[in-house]
Amino acid sequence: MAIYEWSHSQEAYDNVRKQIRDMDVEQLRIIAAEIITYRLTLEKHNQLSILIGDECDEHPVCPTSYFDEQVYSEMLGHDDMSLVVNWHKTSTEEFTELSEFIWNFTSEQRSCSNMSDAHLCPYGCHTVPFSIDENE
Numbered sequence: 207m208a209i210y211e212w213s214h215s216q217e218a219y220d221n222v223r224k225q226i227r228d229m230d231v232e233q234l235r236i237i238a239a240e241i242i243t244y245r246l247t248l249e250k251h252n253q254l255s256i257l258i259g260d261e262c263d264e265h266p267v268c269p270t271s272y273f274d275e276q277v278y279s280e281m282l283g284h285d286d287m288s289l290v291v292n293w294h295k296t297s298t299e300e301f302t303e304l305s306e307f308i309w310n311f312t313s314e315q316r317s318c319s320n321m322s323d324a325h326l327c328p329y330g331c332h333t334v335p336f337s338i339d340e341n342e
Contacts, residue, residue: 218336222312222324225334227305234304237332239281241311244328246277273329 317325323333
């Protein structure tokens, strides 16, 4: 699957944000847990790279290809996901809801497939279209 960077209208970005806000809480929890898992894996990767000096693909903790099921399960297992998200947010992020945490990550990541679906998670398995069909 080819990965592209966003290049859409403000209306398209607003549509993505609206669809994230309209998701049910369980879906938001799953996506947030994936984002946190990715960030923790990235942090571990950066620490290993400093220690062993290898490139990303040369060791097993590459954040783009390695998914830590244990970390994901731990993140998803928390009753209050907003506390987990607030603990793992970056210093520049400000939000009060899971949807805003996901929107911040999504808009920073700016990746999409086929120029039609925005990636909500780092792995590209959760997407929403940039356009909303008004007939639905």
